[in-house]
Structure formats: structure tokens, C-alpha cells
Amino acid sequence: MTAPSAVPLTGILIDSTRSLTFTFEDRPVTALAGQSIAAALYAAGVRVFSRSFKYHRPRGLFCVSGDCPSCLMQVDGCPNVRTCIEPAREGQVVRRQNAWPSADFDVLRIFDRFDRFLPVGFYYKHFHRPRWLWPIFEHTVRHIAGLGRIDLDAGPFPTAVVEHLHTDICVIGGGPAGLAAAAAALAAGARVLLLERGPQLGGHLLYDGGRPGEIEPLRAVLESPRAQVLCGTTAFGLYEGNLVGAFREGGLLKVRARHVIVCTGSRQQPFLFPRNDLPGIMLGNGVLRLAHLHGVRAGRRAVVLTDNDGGARLAGQLADLGIEIAAVIDQRVEGPCTGDWPTFTSSTVLEARGNKRLRAVRLARRDANSQIIPTTEQEIACDLLCLVSEPAPANELLLQAGMRFRPQGGRWLPDGTVPGLSAAGGAAGTLGLDAQVQEGRLRGAEAAAVLGYAVGFDFRSALADFQLRNAPAPAGAVLGNHLASLANRKSFVCLCEDVTVKDLEQAIAEGFDHIETLKRYSTVSMGPCQGKMCSLAASAVCARVTGRDPAIVGTTTSRPPAVPVDLGVLAAGRRHHPVRRTPLHHWHQAAGARWLDAGWWKRPESYGDPESEVRAVRQAVGLIDVSTLGKIELVGPDAAELLERVYLNRWADLQPGRIRYGVMCTEEGILFDDGVGARLGPDRFYLTATTGNADAVFQWLELWRDTWRLDVVLLNQTAGTAAMNLAGPKSREVLARLTRLDVSAAAFPYLALREGEVAGVPCRLLRLGFVGELGYEIHCPAAYAWHLWEALVQAGAAFGLRPFGVEAQRVLRLEKGHLIIGVDTDSLSNPLDAGLEGLVRFDKPLFHGREPLLRLKAMGPRCRLVGFRIDAPVAIPAELEGCQVVEQGRPVGRLTSVRFSPTLGGCIGLAWVPAAESRPGTRFHFHWAGREVPARVVPTPFYDPEGKRLKC
């Protein structure tokens, strides 16, 4: 039955009763609902869909499956949209890309004529000399090459979300094999998730004239409550642990499956002949998809080029669609001759002819030695050339997950097994509908059985039987289809990157004869299709030129993503990083705090004027939120022993109610953290750790508690406990107004801990002097922090209390010469060099860092952390942090903390200098803004060296 070509086709994805309009390069185009953008454009007469990457050659619709790069366009500002599978929507704005001034007339096509200046690897060979020209080269190359333009004004795009799904068996691909696999696994009782990238289930049955009715019973099985079917869902990666990455509706899907069955089908491959990229040349299945899915005829008069029986079958199908068949060209010596059209066996296409679209093909017969017989050359007029190759497995996901494929009998078939993974249908190299369905059913049953479900039939012997019967039959003899490269007539292996057969031959001649180096040098398979259309051809060219076995040559490594993924999808769920807020966050906000990010924490850097905050603490009283400090309670008979072993200093002799400064090192003797510890009772300690290390210190204590099996319970109170430091000469008077505790110097001395109520809130008070003044660190449950803070601010108002931020605290502690681990030290700093040797109790038998520190002590110090002053005026002292200390032009140390001290009226800091230069009074130089600036070592603390103010 031959349908007249005027009769409209009914594509199964389209609703011919509803039409819509979108804008294509400033003109309106009408599409039917459900039709892809490319199909609507094709129906509207567009034939040039894009310009190629390097030579700006016109490219037409080719695969109609979203695999090749030929239909990439800019849609609503989004570059590289695969328009052959992207449904058209009302009001869309569609443009072709990578062309100037237009894809129909692209002046950059000139590169195609100058290809001898653009040989393979040209960017490795040129452009790097002279170096000063590179920015100009770069600008030009960027303008000419590349795919699409990012439209900075487009958007905002909807935020992608991530969804986590779990299942027993994940079946990827809803064609006949996938449906059969899902049905069999469901029948055995497993939970099944089926992912189908198209809008409908059915796979190739939807377009290639199979028997769609046969899958209806399978579809019915999917109604089970244990089944979840997601159409319009594209799997792009199969990662270890059977994690399937997929996207749908702009969201990211992460599927954890106990078993994955890949049923992604197969795809036809292009043939290599001169000008094989001309618009009008299409994959045979592409023509069928365009007709049966989208209702558009690809041409009026077609030639079919094939190397298998599929060619004759396609010719019949096209004739039924009302497309005139001009000829079937079969590259095999023998092939079926069906229909009322000429079939040319032992023949090949010599060249496709036409300018921007196909007008004719030139063909010829070969003799038994594969040589062209010139007398048989002829030209056949046509507007469509259909390529019908033996289908190759769409196996990217399988390769990613570690399954190997080998060529057997001309087909690539799985070689070996991978636990938790199987393949069925075209993806496993299985041809023919019945075999695909059967294999799907057996793999589904097998997977369910592996997971412990009872399978009602002997699938093992059925599977063995199946494999025996479906071993590849020897393919029909194909005459070597290589054509000597014709001058200026390119045969493209890689449509994405414009890599020709000649390019590959030249690259191999230059020594890049391994498939992986060949890929990197020639860029074959590195474009948007990631080798789907060129990997096997490149492997074949490499095998032919090098004379190696195709199985040895193999293919390049397949990595995720298997299909292009929007970056926004990958970023789903990662748009935010966690923010930790103290219970006083909104107080600071209302008080005009400038924020400082400290890891995930937000801390007030200052409330506007850090210098006056410093003065308030020195002269009256200040209040700072230190809730970010790590707070750890240790309870148990071995609490003291654990601390003795991880800290440098002693803890066992600390009296209850007393506080001590503690420092810990790694096992290598590197400074790790410092803080204070208080003894609450014989078996109970309370520690603080620095903000950045709070979690690490807690985990460190747990690690060694478990390793040494010590009997102590660790409580992490960091989040649940707020802390604020009330400091300054007036702090005692402020505190006295809010508590019944005796806060006199005699009753509550320096380095003592008291528990009691302040403003009615149950608190722990630690008398400390980090900022160098009389001060109390008050800890309370987070829920009461606001109440306590406001009470302190209110009580302090009469004494000139000011809240102060991290910046003022940094200045205050620097005036006291206190180091901050991680700021003044790095991953090579040890306590001896840092001036903390007084804390290291070598008389303890065991503690972290003891042995390396003993060795370092014997060697003597190489460098020292010292205090220094800069007498020259410095505009922004903090900018000097990190500057190198230099000696005769060579770096010998660095500045770690530098600030202007309002108290001392000068610029002070801490620096690492050579041990020999570390005595107070020594002068050194540091490098700043291209000059050497003098500084001198001074003793620390800079301020109140006797510590009278903090102990008063």
C-alpha cells in the first residue's frame, strides 16, 4: 500500500487538533501540540539546522533522537537545546547558533575552504608563539568556535530540586526489553522503578513498524503498586553503589537500586563517505521517528544506504509513508532485492552532492578487491539519503558501570558480568523484537532471584538456552568500505567536533595511534554526543590504519554524564550551604552587626566601629557573643586520663572549680587546638574548643576514647549552650547586679568556675582573661541566651557597656600576644616554636605528640613566633597579614596577625622569624607592595605584661 505523499501523517506524540506558534529567528512557526521544535521547523521547510563546530558547514536534522549535535539551538536563551526531542511550546523563541550572520548564510564557512590551515591538532601547533598575541587569538577563537551563547539576561530559571528514590530494581529504558524486564521482576514480587527518557513507553515499537500491541500486557503489569514508572526521565549516569543519576522536569533524581537493568536500546551509526554531513542525509530510524512520532515526512525521493537487511525493510516502510524510493545501495556482496526500485549490491556512495541540501548521490560498484569500478559510477537524484547500519548498543551507562563489550561477529556484545547490573535488548546487542522481549523477561527474573524473590520458572536454563540461540551469526561479507580521501571532500567521523577520516589518519601518522591518545589529540568523540555517533567509527578507522584487531583497539572510556545535563540540574540541592546561627543572631542583626563567615557560622565582625569597641573593653565593659565556641562535657572515671593523653598539659591535678588553659597536638606534634578546661567534679570536666575546630575536637576525643577503650561519656553542648564574654574593668559591677553569687575577687578568683543563676538563668561562669581584662565567660542554655544578653546589656548601660565583635576581640587578644591556632599557626607549626613550650609536660608518660616534640626539642628551634612592632605608618595593617619576612631578598618567615592597637597607639603583630633573629630588639624586614618595610621584635604581651588587670 503506497500512501500518496500529500496525505498528512499521524505522529503518535502529536495532537493534530491543537496547534501552537513559536518564533524562529523572528518569524512565526506553527507546530502541533507534542511535536518537537525540529519537526515543526522541518515541516516548515527549514533544512539547515545548525553550523558545524569548526568549519561552519551546514548541518541538517540527522538522528531525531537527541544523540547527535546537528539540531542544537538556542531556545529561550538556553544554548544547545536538542530541538529534535524538545517539544515545541507556545511563544518559545528559537534561534540557530554558531553562525554569523545567519545559519543559512554563514560567512565563517570560509574556514571550510582553508582547512589545510586548520589541520588536526592545529591549536596545539599554532597560536602559542608569539605569546603576546595569545589574547587576540583567544578572543578570535572563542568567537568563532564554541557552541551557543550563554544569554546573561535570560532567566531566572526555575530552581531545580533533587529527589531521592529507592527501589529493588531500576530498569532504565521503557522499550520492549525494559518493559519485559520490569514485568518479570514485578511478577516475582520485587519493587521496580522504570525510567523512560521519552514521553511514552514502547521504545522502537513506537516508530519502526514492530508490533506495538504485543507490549500491552506488559504495560498492564506496571499498574502494580510495587511499580513506579517515570516517563520523560533521562538517566545520565550509573555510579558505584548502583546510584542512577537522572533528570526530569528540570529536577535531579538520585535513584539507589539494589539492581539495575539497562535496556537503553541501540542506535544506528553513520557511514563514512565524502560529504556525509550534508543536510538531507539522515539515519534511517531518524526518518521513521520523524514520521511516526512527529508526523513529518523527511523527503520526497529517498536513497537508502545499508550494510544489512534493515535497508530493504526501511525502503518498504518509507514507500508506505509515501516517500518515493530512488534506490537501495547495499554495501554487501549479496542482499535482498525487494520492491519496485533498483537495489545496487557491492556498491557504495562515492559522494553526496548538493550545496546546502542533498540533491543527488554518486554511487559505484566495487570489484572483489574492494576497488571502485569507474564504469559503474552513476548519479541518482534524491532529497533524502537514509543510513541504515547494523545497530550498535546504546551502552554508555553499562560501560560507566564497568561492563565491557567486545566485537563478535561484527557486533559489539557484553563481555563478562558486573554484580548488581544487567543488560537486555538492544543495549546488550540483541537484535529482533522476540529476542529482546525474551531477554528482558529473563534478566528481570534473574535480578529478582538474585535479590531473594521467588521466580516461578527455571530462568537459569532458559537464559543459558537464550544465549546459545542468540550467539551472533557471521555477518554478510562487506567489501572494505574505505574510500581514498577525495581532495576537499571531507568524510566526517565526528559531527560534533568536525573530525574527518583524514584527520584521524594524520593523527595516527603523527604517532597518536592509541584510541585514547587519538581521541585527545583529534578531539574525536569529545563533543556533545560524547561518542554516540563516532566512537565505533573512530575505533574502526584506528583498527584499519594501524592494522590491529578492533577488539584490541577497543573504544574510549565512557564516563558520566552520558547525555548533556543542565548545570542547574546538577546544582540542585546545592544552592545553599548550611548557615549556623547563634541564639543571639537577630539581636546582632538589629544592632547593625557586620557579618563575618566563620565556617558555617555567622558572627558579628563589629557593630560599626571596632576601635571604639576595643576602647570600651579596655576602659569600661564590653560584651561579646562567643556561642560558636565548642563546648564539651566529659563524664566518667577515665575523663582525666583521656585529657592527659590528648592535651600537652596536665589535667589530673586540676582542682574542682578551677580552670586551666590547654593545648593539644596531633600525633605528629603539630598544633591542633587550644581552649580552656574546667573541672566540675572528680569525674567531670567541661572544655571549650575553638569555633572552627569544635566538631573536629569532639570527634578527636571520641576517636581516642574508643581506641583506648576509656570509660568516659562525651557530651557535645556546642549547639545547645550559648556563651557570652563580659569583659572590662567594670564587668564585676555589672555582673553583681544580676546574680546572688559572690563575685568578689576573693570569692571568685581568676581561672575559677562557678555555677549559679544570672538574671534568673542557670549559668556556668568562667573567669577568664582572653582579652586581657577582668572578665567572665557566661554559659547558659541557648533558649535563655536572649534573656540573659538583654539583662546584661541593660545592667551594663550605666557602666558604658558596648557589645563588641570578632574584630575588636582580635585586636584585644593581639595586644595580649595570644596566638590563634589556624591563624598564627599552620599545619607545620609546633608548640615549641610557637612559644608554648611551658605547657608541654614531657614528664607525662604518654600524650599525643610527645615523641616528635622530644626530637624537636633536642634539635632546637628553627623559627619562632614573636611579637613585633612596625614604626612606619601603615594604612590598613590587616592587609599585611601573610607578607613574607625577608632576609637579603629571600623569604625566611611571614607575618600572621597585624593590627593597629588603639591602646598602644601603634601597629603590632605576630610573625614567624628565624630562631636566631627572634630576640626582642632584633630588627627584620618584610616584603610589602614591592618594597621592604622594617619592623622590630618586641616582647609579648604587648599590653599589661604582668596580667594585673585580668587577675584583679
Place this chain on the structure above:
Amino acid sequence: MSFLLTCPNCGPREVTEFRYGGQILAASGNNLPGPQRERWYHRLGCRRWLVAERDVRTNTVLGTRWLAEEAP
């Protein structure tokens, strides 16, 4: 890295819930291809240290147990 680690308390979990705590020194040598004993901390779970035996060639986890129950 997307393999699963089975926490003795919480069951199989994404490896990203854990913090790596280094290889436990082995008499036969360190940093060799094949299975090795490692410390892991279930940072986003029960917050306990465990020992995992992992084949570093394949990321196959052969077994996990509590660090506190590990033979010293």
C-alpha cells in the same frame, strides 16, 4: 565516590554521611592495593567511630564494626 557503607547502628548509608579517619596501620604495609582496615566516623548519623574493611581497588566494603570493639 558513591558507594554505601554499612554502619553497625544505622545500616547501609551513603559514604558521604561519613568522615574518613585514615588507614589503621597494618603489619603487612600501608597503602597497598587490596583490602585495608580504615577508621570512619558516621558524622551525619550516629556520630560513632567505626572500622571498615575496604578493598581500595573496587571500593567494596567487606565489613564494618565499632572501633571500640576492634582488636587493638
Place this chain on the structure above:
Amino acid sequence: MLRALTPLYHWHAAHGARFIERDGWQLPAAYTDAESEAAAARAGVGLADISAFAKLSLLGRGVSAVVQALLGDGPALKPRGVAAFRAGDPVLACRLTEDYLLLLAATPCAAGLRQCLANVPQAPVVQHEVTSSYAGICLVGPHTEDVLRQFTSLDLTAALPAGTCAETNFAGVHALLVRPPESHLQLVRIYVGWDLAEYVWQRLLEGSRKEQITPLGFEGLSLMGW
């Protein structure tokens, strides 16, 4: 008068909440009106701040003995089990690990909890009041699981059936998910660090795509059968 604030107090205030006072805590009664908040939660998901409810932790080798004495051979006898009992008010006992039991009261009053533990036999456990260590967020409504799936890779069906709890990665931070036994509604409690409450609350409100998610005051929550 001592005033206790949950870490979401300022969020509630900024979103028009009317507050009530319970045991010194300022709790959001409703943002709009309880009826419409509960109706929205029944159609989608409701989100309630339950941080103020008293919490007590027991840590140590003696946890098994305490659980046995308190609850007998209930589900909480096994790690990750959750059991309900009464100590004045209803209490959930969550056995996080072999040696960690977390008791969650249903009101801000901790007196009942303390009293029932006073009667427990001596065992090597460390008791600690952790009310302001964990912020609590209650998700309730038919689409609770759909929302959770966007924030955690936990297999909710396998790892979080009714009467269990699980500590896991939630929106990138540590969280304890609790599904009470015999909950007649789709209800999951999420406990995160006090300092992370606002971050997680905002992620829940902004992140979910299709599911209508509504903040629920205490009046709405009691209409939902709390």
C-alpha cells in the same frame, strides 16, 4: 519573668505569629487562623516548631537497664526503636544507639520527665537536659514523605517505618528523624542542632516544589490531633 525562646522565635515574629506563653516559652499560636492552617496541612504538609518541648538524654552503658525499667520489652529496647509512654504528659523514647536514649516530651514542661527518671534504678548512665540542644520541627500531612525525599537520601520505607528513628543527612546537616509508633497521620519529627533550625526551616519552606507546605501554629497543630 524568665523568657525562653526557640531558635525560630524571630522567624515566627517576622511572619505575623500570635504568641502564647507556656512554662516561660513563647510559642506561636497561629500565623493566620488555626482552622485554615490545619486545612492546608491536611491537603499538603504542615510545618510546626516543636523546639520548646522538653528533651532529656541518657548516655552510657546502663541505657538498656533504664529502658527495660521504664518501658519493658518495647520497640525502644532495640537501637533505632521508638516507644511512646506517659510521664505525666506523653513522652517518646528514642533509642538512638545501644547507649543513647533520648526522651522527648510533648510539652515544654520537663518536670514529668525528671520525676519518672528519679524512680529509675541506679545504672551507669549520664542524664542530661538537652531541650536547647535539639531544635524540633514537625512535618505532618499526606505529602510528608514527598517533602522528605527532597532533603535526605535515606530510604524512608525501609529505614524509617512507624516506631523508629534514624539519624541522617538532611539538607546537608545532621538530623534525627523520628516517626512515632501508631501515628494516624503522616507525621515525622525532625531534630537538628539549635543553631541550624532556621536554616533547615527555610530550606523546607523554599525547597519543596509541588507540595504545598504551610507553617502551622500550636492551635493548628492541636487541631491536627497533637
